[in-house]
Amino acid sequence: MTLGTPHGFSDPHADRLATGAGHLDGLSPATVAVAAGRPERRQGAPVNPPVVLSSTYVSAGTPAPGELLYARADTETWQPFEEALSALEGAALPALVYGSGMAAVAAALSLVPPGGRLVVPRHAYQITLGLAADLAARGLLGVEHVDIADTDAVVRAVRGDGASGTPAAMLWVESPTNPMLEVADLPALAAAARGSGALVVVDNTFATPLVQQPLRSGAHVVLHSVTKYLAGHSDVVLGALATDDDALRARLASYRTLHGAIAGPWEVWLALRGLRTLALRVERSQATAAELAARLAAHPAVAEVRHPSLPSDPGHERAARLLQGYGSILGVRPHGGPEVADAVVDAVRLWVPATSLGGVESSLERRRRFATESATVPEDLLRLSVGIEDVEDLWADLSAALDAALRVVDRR
Numbered sequence: 001m002t003l004g005t006p007h008g009f010s011d012p013h014a015d016r017l018a019t020g021a022g023h024l025d026g027l028s029p030a031t032v033a034v035a036a037g038r039p040e041r042r043q044g045a046p047v048n049p050p051v052v053l054s055s056t057y058v059s060a061g062t063p064a065p066g067e068l069l070y071a072r073a074d075t076e077t078w079q080p081f082e083e084a085l086s087a088l089e090g091a092a093l094p095a096l097v098y099g100s101g102m103a104a105v106a107a108a109l110s111l112v113p114p115g116g117r118l119v120v121p122r123h124a125y126q127i128t129l130g131l132a133a134d135l136a137a138r139g140l141l142g143v144e145h146v147d148i149a150d151t152d153a154v155v156r157a158v159r160g161d162g163a164s165g166t167p168a169a170m171l172w173v174e175s176p177t178n179p180m181l182e183v184a185d186l187p188a189l190a191a192a193a194r195g196s197g198a199l200v201v202v203d204n205t206f207a208t209p210l211v212q213q214p215l216r217s218g219a220h221v222v223l224h225s226v227t228k229y230l231a232g233h234s235d236v237v238l239g240a241l242a243t244d245d246d247a248l249r250a251r252l253a254s255y256r257t258l259h260g261a262i263a264g265p266w267e268v269w270l271a272l273r274g275l276r277t278l279a280l281r282v283e284r285s286q287a288t289a290a291e292l293a294a295r296l297a298a299h300p301a302v303a304e305v306r307h308p309s310l311p312s313d314p315g316h317e318r319a320a321r322l323l324q325g326y327g328s329i330l331g332v333r334p335h336g337g338p339e340v341a342d343a344v345v346d347a348v349r350l351w352v353p354a355t356s357l358g359g360v361e362s363s364l365e366r367r368r369r370f371a372t373e374s375a376t377v378p379e380d381l382l383r384l385s386v387g388i389e390d391v392e393d394l395w396a397d398l399s400a401a402l403d404a405a406l407r408v409v410d411r412r
Helices: 029-035 078-089 101-109 126-137 151-159 186-195 246-259 265-275 278-297 316-322 338-347 391-411
Strands: 096-098 116-121 141-146 170-174 199-203 221-225 239-243 302-306 329-334 363-366 382-385
Touching: 029 078, 029 278, 078 096, 078 239, 078 265, 096 101, 096 246, 101 126, 101 221, 101 239, 101 246, 116 126, 116 151, 126 141, 141 151, 151 186, 170 186, 186 199, 239 246, 278 302, 278 329, 278 391, 329 338, 338 363, 338 382, 338 391
Parallel strands: 116 141, 116 170, 170 199, 199 221
Antiparallel strands: 096 239, 221 239, 302 329, 329 382, 363 382
């Protein structure tokens, strides 16, 4: 990789780049989530890192490499979270935290050179697709949408075998996708993209590092909306990127500083606290999601269920082979169309009608209520984010809402 750091900004984490978290090698991710990013162990030291509320630091003369200088570049409150996420993703370098998931998306897309071609899933986070479309409309890059589950088609698009005739500069991957839950053959796609000289960015928000570590499968950059599972409590808005490449990391760090895409210290501290229970939350929500998927598949009001745990799901074989779990998001299409889907949302009492996902509370929404959602997402698709409540309580609420919706269909 020959990408340099623009505008002469040095990486504020330069003194930490080689430190890593070697003492965590060989430990389970569940243990890493609890142990990483802790203060130095010494007599009288705090168990948790402190929150430092300072916009600037004492500094005279020429700053030394890695010296804390100004909170837009680096703070000691970011570092524990960045080190913990890096350890979970198996990255050799500290991660980078951003003020939102979209700030991280924008930073990652800034790696596409002017006029370069971006290959992106047709089903992906709608605001990611919106930003890509905005950049394309301004002539900054070209965009080609693909079915990320169709490996051959994605490889052709990346190589430029189609109408463009130009290899892609970046392959963007979601797996499972938002909201259709398609599963990509990430190792095969990453190998093909690297062979064509394309950068590989993987949005790992749905899977979390407990289910998938994309850097180990050949990705250059891993992205998280920290707002979702990592923080886990629907109380912060943050994003993060992780990479093993020094030059890429320097560019991404420089983007954060130059664009002011920074996170507040309280939010990052809360995200680290949420990260400590990630394994427990993911284990519980995944098990509940699989149970609900099986029950929903047998409910007479349900036309289709998408969850990779189901043997009938198109992504099941690939997920079983490549992932360490099936995730906690469900796609459900009730009989009767979008009106019935809306009726289900209106009828639930425990499930929260809300956007976003990955919190301790279970939530649901009809995705095409947003005009910006991909046109190939069915109008009646409900996206369910399964939380950590008791499975029987969740099922009682959801099945009652479906029964009520079924009565609406029967009256037609």
